Amino acid sequence: MLRIGLLLLVAPIVILMGVYFWELGDVRECAVNGGHWDYVEGVCRDTPQPFVSWQVRHPWLVNGGMLLSVLGTVLCMVGLYVKRR
Numbered sequence: 001m002l003r004i005g006l007l008l009l010v011a012p013i014v015i016l017m018g019v020y021f022w023e024l025g026d027v028r029e030c031a032v033n034g035g036h037w038d039y040v041e042g043v044c045r046d047t048p049q050p051f052v053s054w055q056v057r058h059p060w061l062v063n064g065g066m067l068l069s070v071l072g073t074v075l076c077m078v079g080l081y082v083k084r085r
Helices: 002-032 059-081
Strands: 036-038 043-045
Touching: 002 036, 002 043, 002 059
Parallel strands: none
Antiparallel strands: 036 043
């Protein structure tokens, strides 16, 4: 139970950070080339675009990842609390 808890605790955070930094690379490349990133469409545009937060664009990914991390924390606590047989 402890191993599953640790996996659920760490994996969503790593996945969220990976997806976030993947998009950040595209945003930075767009800015270096003189464009403006369209966060809703995920493409580089010539005109300025409004900022749309990660939470608004991917609510299931963010909230689901955080819920899995909380579940992982609970499983870790239970795994540490229960004596091994």
